[in-house]
Amino acid sequence: MAIASSKFLLFFIPLFVHLLVLTTAQTNLLQHFCIENHGNFTANSDYKSNLDQLLSSFSSDTKIDYGFYSGSLGQNIDKAYALSLCRGDKKPETCRSCIQNSSQVLSQLCPNQKEAYIWHDDCMLRYANHSIFGNMEFGPYFWMYSLNNVTDENEFHEMLNVLLGRLTNLAASGDSRRKFAAGNSTTKSSRQIVYSLVQCTPDLSEQQCSSCLSQAIALIPTCCQSRQGGRVISPSCHFRYEKDPFYDLAATTLPP
Ligand SMILES: *[C@@H]1O[C@H](CO)[C@@H](O)[C@H](O)[C@H]1NC(C)=O
Ligand SMILES: *[C@@H]1O[C@H](CO)[C@@H](O)[C@H](O)[C@H]1NC(C)=O
Ligand SMILES: *[C@@H]1O[C@H](CO)[C@@H](O)[C@H](O)[C@H]1NC(C)=O
Ligand SMILES: *[C@@H]1O[C@H](CO)[C@@H](O)[C@H](O)[C@H]1NC(C)=O
Ligand SMILES: *[C@@H]1O[C@H](CO)[C@@H](O)[C@H](O)[C@H]1NC(C)=O
DSSP states (O other), rough: OOOOOSSSSOOOOOBEEEEEETTTOOOOOEEEEEEEEEEETTTTTTHHHHHHHHHHHHTTOOOOOSSEEEESSSGGGGGGEEEEOOOOOHHHHHHHHHHHHHHHHHHHHSSSSSEEEEEEEEEEEESSSSSOTTTTOSSEEEEEEEEBBBOOOOHHHHHHHHHHHHHHHHHHHHOOOOOOEEEEEEEEOOOEEEEEEEEOOOOOHHHHHHHHHHHHHHTTTHHHTTSSSEEEESSSSSEEEEEOOSSOOGOOOSOO
């Protein structure tokens, strides 16, 4: 694993992580960021208690079945804001347990930062002491790629770009509960199939979602050129593609 140098600004830190396509457990912790210069809290502060209550309200909410939780709790300087998004093909129970695990793990990893982010395969959780709802935020972001390469690079990437473009349009036109799309495509001559999903937090507008995913997809030549699998992951959106199925195929949204 190699990590990019600090020439990148705080909010644009790409990290290079090898993608272990077949061996990763679904609860795999992908990445976390503790934001050091946006304030600290102490263990017995009102901010901490608001944050804990807010996060436990997410993982105990059995009414929400579309995998998106957001809210705020508290007053003035002690007000905490949080948001959590599960991958669009995940069942509500899987989603809630991912959020619960993320809250606990993040409070250990970032014990006193007011602002922090964590990503697992199944969900993303973030919080801050300022409003985070409805903002398109591309940073901090990271990417992952498969160590295996495709044989027909040009044809593969052409097909992948078309697929991701179609999925972006589908996801962006989703509603305020779900902005998710998944589907597969096959190259014409080498018959290489690729499975892909894209997702935005559903508080974004259609335009914000498209713009976020376009930024992510534009990184393919940097992160994933010639790779059989790749992901770019940011607070507001993410995509992933693989040559083997990795999502619940019943969640396919692309028409045949
Ligand atoms: C968040 O916390 C930082 C550091 O404590 C503070 O400077 C900033 O004003 C706070 N933001 C809000 C919106 O309260
Ligand atoms: C927060 O605490 C960290 C050490 O845990 C320190 O490096 C950082 O400067 C502190 N930030 C603020 C804004 O006080
Ligand atoms: C979170 O999940 C991981 C993987 O299943 C597990 O190893 C870890 O103990 C869990 N942590 C907490 C605090 O639940
Ligand atoms: C895949 O391609 C990259 C970049 O061209 C190269 O560095 C790497 O060694 C290749 N990997 C394999 C397994 O062939
Ligand atoms: C590929 O997606 C189509 C829908 O776009 C679906 O009908 C088909 O079963 C999928 N193929 C595979 C191999 O998963």
